[in-house]
Amino acid sequence: xxxxxxxxxxxxxxxxxxxxxxxxxxxxxxxxxxxxxxxxxxxxxxxxxxxxxxxxxxxxxxxxxxxxxxxxxxxxxxxxxxxxxxxxxxxxxxxxxxxxxxxxxxxxxxxxxxxxxxxxxxxxxxxxxxxxxxxxxxxxxxxxxxxxxxxxxxxxxxxxxxxxxxxxxxxxxxxxxxxxxxxxxxxxxxxxxxxxxxxxxxxxxxxxxxxxxxxxxxxxxxxxxxxxxxxxxxxxxxxxxxxxxxxxxxxxxxxxxxxxxxxxxxxxxxxxxxxxxxxxxxxxxxxxxxxxxxxxxxxxxxxxxxxxxxxxxxxxxxxxxxxxxx
Numbered sequence: 001x002x003x004x005x006x007x008x009x010x011x012x013x014x015x016x017x018x019x020x021x022x023x024x025x026x027x028x029x030x031x032x033x034x035x036x037x038x039x040x041x042x043x044x045x046x047x048x049x050x051x052x053x054x055x056x057x058x059x060x061x062x063x064x065x066x067x068x069x070x071x072x073x074x075x076x077x078x079x080x081x082x083x084x085x086x087x088x089x090x091x092x093x094x095x096x097x098x099x100x101x102x103x104x105x106x107x108x109x110x111x112x113x114x115x116x117x118x119x120x121x122x123x124x125x126x127x128x129x130x131x132x133x134x135x136x137x138x139x140x141x142x143x144x145x146x147x148x149x150x151x152x153x154x155x156x157x158x159x160x161x162x163x164x165x166x167x168x169x170x171x172x173x174x175x176x177x178x179x180x181x182x183x184x185x186x187x188x189x190x191x192x193x194x195x196x197x198x199x200x201x202x203x204x205x206x207x208x209x210x211x212x213x214x215x216x217x218x219x220x221x222x223x224x225x226x227x228x229x230x231x232x233x234x235x236x237x238x239x240x241x242x243x244x245x246x247x248x249x250x251x252x253x254x255x256x257x258x259x260x261x262x263x264x265x266x267x268x269x270x271x272x273x274x275x276x277x278x279x280x281x282x283x284x285x286x287x288x289x290x291x292x293x294x295x296x297x298x299x300x301x302x303x304x305x306x307x308x309x310x311x312x313x314x315x316x317x318x319x320x321x322x323x324x325x326x
Contacts, residue, residue, distance in 0.1 A: 001026060001027065001028060002026060002027035002028075002066050002067050002289060002292060003027070003028055003030035003031075003064055003065050003066045003067070004017065004021060004027060004028065004029050004030055004065070004066070004067045004068075004069055005030055005031045005032070005033070005053070005059045005060075005062060005065035005067070005068050005069070005089075006018075006029065006031070006032040006033070006049070006068075006069050006071055007033060007056055007059060007068060007069065007070045007071060007072050007076075007080055007084075008032075008033075008034060008035075008070070008071040008072040008076075009032065009034040009039050009040055009042075009043035010071035010072070010094075012071055012094065013047075013069065013071045014047060015279070015281060016069075016071070016094075016121065016123070016281050016284075017029070017069050017071075017092070017281065017285060018047050018049075019279075019281070020279065020281045020282045020284075020285040021285065023278075023282065024285065024286075024289070026289060027067075027285070027289060029047070029048075029049050030049070030050065030051055030062075030064055030065055031049065031050070031051035031052065031053050031059055031062060031064070031065055032044050032047075032049050032051075032052060032053070032059070033052070033053040033054070033055060033056050033058065033059035037052065037054050037055075040052045040053070051064070056076075056080055056083075057083065060080070060083055060084045060087040060089060061087055065089065066089070066090075067089060067090050067091070067092065067288070067292070068081075068084040068089045068090070068091045068092070069091075069092045069094075070084070070091055070092070070093040070094060071094050072094070073163050073169040073170055073171075074094075074096055074097075074098060074099050074169065074170025074175060074324065075099055075168065075169045075170050075324075075325065077093050077094070077096075077097060077098050077099070077103070077107070078098050078099065078103040078104075078106055078107050081093050081107050081110075081118065082106065082107055082110040085107075085110045085111055085113075085114040085116050085118065086110065086114065088114070088116070089116070090116045090117045090118070090119075090288075090292060091111075091116075091117075091118050091119065092119045092121055092284075092288055093107070093118065093119065093120055093121060093301075094121045095120055095121050095122055095179050095180075095183075096170070096175050096176075096179040096308070096309065096312065097120045097301070097305040097306075097308065097309055098305075098309055098325075099170050099323070099324040099325030099326075100309060100312075100313050100323040100324055100325050100326055101306055101309040101310045101312075101313050101323070102326075103309075103325060104305050104306045104308075104309040105306050107305075108301070108302055108303070108305065108306055111301070111302070117288075117291050117292065117298050117301070118301045118302070118305075119287075119288055119291075119298060119300050119301045120300040120301045120304070120305040120308075121284065121300070122180070122183050122300050123280040123281050123283070123284040124180065124184075124253055124254050124255075124256070124280050125183075125187065125284075125299055125300060126280065126283035126284050126286070126287050126299070127256050127257070127275075127277065127280045127283050128275040128276075128277050128283075129250070129253070129256040129260050129262060129274070129275045129277075130250075130253060130256070132262060132273065132275055133188070133239070133241075133248060133250050133253075133262060134187070134188065136248055136262075136264060137188055137241055137243070137248065141245075141246075141266065142241075142243035142244070142245050142246035142247070142248060142264075142266055143243045143244030143245035143246070144219070144220075144221075144243060144244050145188070145189060145217075145219065145221045145241060145242075145243050146220075146221055146222075146242050146243060146244060147221060147222050147223070147224075147240075147241075147242045148185045148188060148189070148221060148222075148223040148224070148239075148240065148241050148242070149223070149224045149226075149238075149239070149240040150180070150181025150182070150184050150185050150223070150224070150225050150226075150238075150239050150240075151181060151225075151226040151227070151236050151237065151238050151239075152177040152178060152180050152181055152226075152227050152236075152237050152254065153177070153226065153227060153228040153229075153230075153233040153234065153235065153236045153237075154177065154229060154233075154235045154237070155229065155230065155231045155232075155233065155235070156176075156229035157231050158203060158204070164176045164229060165203075165204060165207055165229075166207070167204075167205070167206040167207050167324070170324045170325070171207050172206075172207050172208045172211075172324070173208050173209060173210060173211050173227045173228050173229045174200070174208055174211045174227055174312055174315060174316065175312065175324060176229070177227045177228075177229060178211055178213075178225055178227030178312070178315075179308065179312060180253075180254050181225045181226075181227065181239065182225060182308055182311050182312060182315075183308050184239050184253060185215065185223045185225070185239075186304075186307065186308065186311070188239075188241060189217050189219065189221060189223075191217045191218050191219060191221075192217075192218070192307055192310075192311075193215035193216060193217045193223060193311060194215065194216045194217075194314075195213060195214075195215055195311065195314040195315050195317075195318050196214040196215060196216050196222075196318075197213070197214045197318055198211065198212065198213040198214070198315045198316075198318035198319035199211070199212045199213075199319055200315075200316065200319030200320060200321050202321075203230075206321060206322070208316075208319070208321060209228065209229060209230050210226075210227070210228035210229075210230055210233070211225070211226075211227050211228070211315065211319060212224070212225065212226050213225040213315045213318065213319070215311070225315070237251075237252050237253060237254050237255070238250065238251055238252070238253070239253045245266060245267075246264065246265050246266035246267070247263075247264075247265045247266075248262065248263070248264050248265075249261075249262070249263040249265075250262050250263075251263075254280075255280070256274075256275075256280065257277065257278065257279040257280055259274075260274055260275075261273070261274055262274065262275075287299065
């Protein structure tokens with residue numbers, strides 16, 4: 001039985017790990033810690049978590065916790081994930097992995113020193129629909145990749161204290177939303193891009209409300225990233241891969257369990273597919289459990305997580321902003 005401790009009384013945790021764990025018989029949510037013990041106790045009562053730690057560090061030191069889920073904002077990813085690894089705990093860390101590539105490398109170095117898995121929670125990566133996308137592209141049936149477009153836009157209204165609009169904790173459209181299309185394009189190509197240009201539009205100083213970026217890949221493919229949390233943009237989550245002999249369009253790659261479509265245009269025909277299955281978070285937890293059991297190779301974290309932050313940092317610099325935490 002894998003006993004999971006949650007760092008942060010986070011809104012994402014019920015969908016991301018509490019509910020998926022409840023559907024399995026090989027793991028359980030054991031304890032939670034928050035910035036305020038009272039908040040942690042209320043959260044534990046609400047979600048049926050049996051134990052509450054008085055502090056983040058107390059959670060990391062518990063003998064009855066086997067895996068840490070770091071659900072805190074990016075500014076607490078590096079220090080607490082590293083502390084968890086030093087305490088002998090594997091870590092599933094929310095995206096984006098860190099504030100910047102330097103922090104990401106420190107986290108990966110700590111994981112290697114501890115000889116423990118450190119995952120980045122790109123849950124979309126494990127869903128059968130994305131695996132199908134990779135299968136089609138890597139089969140070569142559509143020919144070499146020529147261009148890729150990834151877009152993630154969803155309205156996140158500004159309010160005082162909203163984390164995704166707060167620079168100090170790692171806010172910004174690219175950090176919270178755009179990290180997904182960056183990761184998708186890198187995963188589909190299997191290559192590390194060069195940032196050609198970027199434009200970051202800010203409503204509040206240093207926090208990108210909208211970001212556009214253009215990327216070049218070593219194979220000759222070009223990519224485009226669009227991300228926005230402006231209230232003036234429609235909700236749009238899409239991945240488009242144009243190849244020499246056809247095009248693949250994946251609608252809703254981040255939340256396919258809420259409805260998705262894969263359109264494959266080839267030889268004058270259009271084939272539409274959707275794959276049944278559980279939530280992306282169910283597949284993510286299954287992957288984590290398999291890795292901990294030695295049954296699978298870790299697919300996120302490590303060099304992949306560092307490389308994703310390298311691209312995010314480069315986009316910010318190209319757009320006239322400083323990478324977070326620098």
